[in-house]
Amino acid sequence: MDLTFSPKETAFRDELRAWLAENQPDVEPLDGGEDAHYAWRRDWQRRLYDAGWAAPAWPTEYGGRGASLTESAIYFEEIGRARVPFAANTLGLLLGGPTLMVWGTPEQKERYLAPILSAEEIWCQGFSEPDAGSDLASLKTRAVKDPEHPDQWLVTGQKVWTSGAQYSKWCMLVARTDQDAAKHKGLTYFLMDMEQDAVQVRPLRQITGESEFNELFIEEARIPDANVVGGVGNGWKVALTTLMNERAGLGFALQIRLRQLLDDLIAAAAERGLLEDPRYADALAELHVRCESIRLLAWKGLTDAERYGQPGPEGSLVKWLWSDTNQRLTELAVDIIGPEALTAGTPWSYEFLRARGNTIEGGTTEVLKNIVAERVLGLPRLKVAA
Amino acid sequence: MDFGFTEDQRQIQRTARELLADRARPERVREHAEAGTVDRALWRELCELGWPGIAVAEDNGGQGLGRIELSILCEELGRALAPVPFLPSVMAATLIEHAGSPQQRERWLPGLAAGEFTGALGTAVDGMAELVIGAPDAAVIVLVEEDRSGRLLEAAQAEVTLTASIDPTRPCATVSVVSDGGEALAGDVPAGIDRALVAISSELVGVCDRALEMTVAYVKERKQFGVPVGAYQAVSHRCAQMLLETEKARSTAAFAAWTADADPERLPEAAAMAKAAASDAAREVTASAIQAHGGIGFTWEADVHWLFKRAQLDAALLGGGKRHRAQLAAILAERLGAPAVG
Ligand SMILES: Cc1cc2nc3c(=O)[nH]c(=O)nc-3n(C[C@H](O)[C@H](O)[C@H](O)COP(=O)(O)OP(=O)(O)OC[C@H]3O[C@@H](n4cnc5c(N)ncnc54)[C@H](O)[C@@H]3O)c2cc1C
Numbered sequence: 001m002d003l004t005f006s007p008k009e010t011a012f013r014d015e016l017r018a019w020l021a022e023n024q025p026d027v028e029p030l031d032g033g034e035d036a037h038y039a040w041r042r043d044w045q046r047r048l049y050d051a052g053w054a055a056p057a058w059p060t061e062y063g064g065r066g067a068s069l070t071e072s073a074i075y076f077e078e079i080g081r082a083r084v085p086f087a088a089n090t091l092g093l094l095l096g097g098p099t100l101m102v103w104g105t106p107e108q109k110e111r112y113l114a115p116i117l118s119a120e121e122i123w124c125q126g127f128s129e130p131d132a133g134s135d136l137a138s139l140k141t142r143a144v145k146d147p148e149h150p151d152q153w154l155v156t157g158q159k160v161w162t163s164g165a166q167y168s169k170w171c172m173l174v175a176r177t178d179q180d181a182a183k184h185k186g187l188t189y190f191l192m193d194m195e196q197d198a199v200q201v202r203p204l205r206q207i208t209g210e211s212e213f214n215e216l217f218i219e220e221a222r223i224p225d226a227n228v229v230g231g232v233g234n235g236w237k238v239a240l241t242t243l244m245n246e247r248a249g250l251g252f253a254l255q256i257r258l259r260q261l262l263d264d265l266i267a268a269a270a271e272r273g274l275l276e277d278p279r280y281a282d283a284l285a286e287l288h289v290r291c292e293s294i295r296l297l298a299w300k301g302l303t304d305a306e307r308y309g310q311p312g313p314e315g316s317l318v319k320w321l322w323s324d325t326n327q328r329l330t331e332l333a334v335d336i337i338g339p340e341a342l343t344a345g346t347p348w349s350y351e352f353l354r355a356r357g358n359t360i361e362g363g364t365t366e367v368l369k370n371i372v373a374e375r376v377l378g379l380p381r382l383k384v385a386a
Numbered sequence: 387m388d389f390g391f392t393e394d395q396r397q398i399q400r401t402a403r404e405l406l407a408d409r410a411r412p413e414r415v416r417e418h419a420e421a422g423t424v425d426r427a428l429w430r431e432l433c434e435l436g437w438p439g440i441a442v443a444e445d446n447g448g449q450g451l452g453r454i455e456l457s458i459l460c461e462e463l464g465r466a467l468a469p470v471p472f473l474p475s476v477m478a479a480t481l482i483e484h485a486g487s488p489q490q491r492e493r494w495l496p497g498l499a500a501g502e503f504t505g506a507l508g509t510a511v512d513g514m515a516e517l518v519i520g521a522p523d524a525a526v527i528v529l530v531e532e533d534r535s536g537r538l539l540e541a542a543q544a545e546v547t548l549t550a551s552i553d554p555t556r557p558c559a560t561v562s563v564v565s566d567g568g569e570a571l572a573g574d575v576p577a578g579i580d581r582a583l584v585a586i587s588s589e590l591v592g593v594c595d596r597a598l599e600m601t602v603a604y605v606k607e608r609k610q611f612g613v614p615v616g617a618y619q620a621v622s623h624r625c626a627q628m629l630l631e632t633e634k635a636r637s638t639a640a641f642a643a644w645t646a647d648a649d650p651e652r653l654p655e656a657a658a659m660a661k662a663a664a665s666d667a668a669r670e671v672t673a674s675a676i677q678a679h680g681g682i683g684f685t686w687e688a689d690v691h692w693l694f695k696r697a698q699l700d701a702a703l704l705g706g707g708k709r710h711r712a713q714l715a716a717i718l719a720e721r722l723g724a725p726a727v728g
Binding site: 001002003004005006009070073266267270275276278281282284285286288289290292293296297299300302303304307314317320321366369370372373374376377378379380381382383 | 387388389390391392395454598602605606613614616617618619622623625626627629630633634637638640641644648649659662663708710711712714715718719722
């Protein structure tokens with residue numbers, strides 16, 4: 001056990017720190033709406049990209065730095081510490097790119113990876129459907145071969161909760177290509193061009209009032225054969241690669257955001273004299289313990305991944321603990337900050353409301369508990385009558 | 387950056403687990419618990435292997451390994467609920483090593499490290515400490531007061547009254563200083579206390595781990611309504627929660643053990659975190675273990691209650707969750723330059 005950084009890791013951190021200190025983004029536009037905000041984040045990604053910092057974890061052959069897992073964790077810690085935003089194309093960088101690196105053909109890698117990195121083409125994740133959420137494999141969106149163009153698919157269905165679809169060029173779409181095969185077997189993973197009339201994006205307003213996510217209405221959208229990822233009928237496996245990356249990659253970035261929010265809350269409590277109140281002191285210290293154990297568990301997961309190759313299902317523990325802690329933290333913030341935290345449009349009210357999504361997005365807490373119970377502890381699964 | 391054990395550390399863990407699986411089988415633990423006796427044969431064997439001196443410096447007669455190695459042994463002994471005075475004895479040695487004078491170290495450490503005699507550590511209020519684990523047999527007793535001052539007593543300088551705690555796997559006593567007897571520990575008592583906290587936390591991690599293991603095995607077997615009860619989410623999610631608490635405790639204890647040797651400036655915070663997390667985790671996890679066992683879990687016959695009881699004693703030892711969170715809040719406030727919790 002050695003929780004210090006190697007000289008190489010330290011050099012990586014120092015280089016990034018120096019760059020971030022020199023290259024703070026312009027002030028975040030507070031008005032001008034979500035589109036202006038997104039444009040600002042996209043612009044920020046271009047600057048990261050120009051300096052080679054958009055996705056250091058990507059192999060050098062695809063334009064990354066071939067950073068180790070530890071360096072990649074350092075990257076997220078430093079991005080968080082500098083309080084700069086994530087690159088706009090988060091889903092492309094963290095999910096789409098790595099999925100293509102595993103399953104994509106040489107042509108697909110050649111075609112898609114570079115524009116993900118440069119934020120030229122934004123990606124979204126079209127997995128969930130109105131009737132298929134936790135039970136993703138029951139999804140109904142259908143893809144059939146176009147009888148007139150046998151090298152093309154026609155896709156029809158509906159997707160929901162698609163974050164960032166309004167800005168996206170490509171959608172990681174899982175659709176059913178074989179109606180007769182078993183539920184997990186008849187799926188195929190596609191890259192769908194969002195720029196076609198057959199795909200309608202309708203914003204969904206979430207409880208924060210903004211619209212991060214959308215509904216997609218897909219009516220005979222065209223997808224060429226060349227955009228099948230990982231082979232026809234293999235969609236479930238490919239989707240699992242995406243989901244694994246979702247739980248592993250985001251962990252570090254999120255824990256550092258949590259840390260900052262907690263530091264802000266502790267400072268706010270101290271200003272109000274509440275750090276002297278044993279009730280608040282106890283609750284804040286408990287959050288501190290949780291926050292630190294999230295950091296430690298994330299590092300532990302990284303060590304395991306470095307030793308054994310894959311992020312294990314233990315990653316579910318980190319996501320579960322993180323989401324639960326963020327909710328507790330923002331609830332305590334409402335008590336400590338007072339009316340301001342319940343006033344529409346304030347940063348604390350936003351954090352408080354946004355936190356409710358944490359235990360739902362990327363796998364609900366209940367589903368994560370199922371994963372832990374079945375795959376880590378080996379408990380039997382309850383058979384549900386079909 | 388590497389959060390894993392070294393090969394040597396893994397070897398220590400494997401050896402300890404195998405040895406204790408054989409020597410501290412549940413029947414044997416029960417025999418000693420019911421008789422209120424220490425397992426002297428096992429203790430002798432552990433002493434021959436050098437366990438009590440694992441983290442004592444070589445100059446002081448120990449093996450000079452680190453706090454991580456010590457934590458590994460504490461965890462394994464906690465898992466096994468071994469009825470031996472390991473934890474109290476290493477805690478006394480830790481205090482003497484960090485806060486004792488050269489004479490005190492020379493007088494006590496080689497014997498404690500070799501297991502020639504044992505020690506104990508208690509928290510005292512005005513010279514009186516209750517439920518001091520291992521005190522009935524101890525040759526040397528360290529008492530720490532609320533203000534983190536320490537006192538070292540030879541058995542003859544203390545009045546030791548046997549008391550039965552709820553955890554009969556280790557004998558306890560009330561200890562009072564006889565007419566200002568003993569000597570002050572003049573060195574860095576807090577440094578010793580923090581290291582003792584880490585050792586207790588690691589033992590608690592072992593208790594959690596065992597409670598979870600027993601529970602998972604039980605709920606896979608036990609059937610109601612035609613299915614294993616572990617298939618019900620109320621039960622399986624409880625088990626998942628037990629794992630989460632255990633892993634929180636494990637990661638903070640490992641971190642604290644590491645800081646003790648490698649980054650002592652962070653130890654006060656890390657030790658408070660570890661003890662807060664482990665105390666609460668062990669109480670919750672062992673209570674859950676009883677619940678998931680149903681009626682059997684409430685019987686003297688099933689072994690889960692020994693874990694529950696040890697969890698309570700260890701959680702209270704040198705302060706539980708609330709106490710250490712108050713300590714953490716003070717550290718956080720100090721960092722901000724704000725007034726500390728009163
Ligand atoms: C902010 C946000 C962003 C999102 N972004 C995207 C995106 O970009 N792309 C995308 O594809 N999806 C996205 N999602 C969707 C998300 O993945 C789903 O909401 C999630 O998987 C849950 O599915 P559901 O909403 O259909 O809930 P359901 O699956 O219907 O769940 C309803 C309730 O039942 C519980 N439940 C369901 N199954 C079980 C079970 N087996 N055991 C115990 N309890 C169970 C759930 O925990 C939940 O409490 C996003 C969601 C949010 C909140």
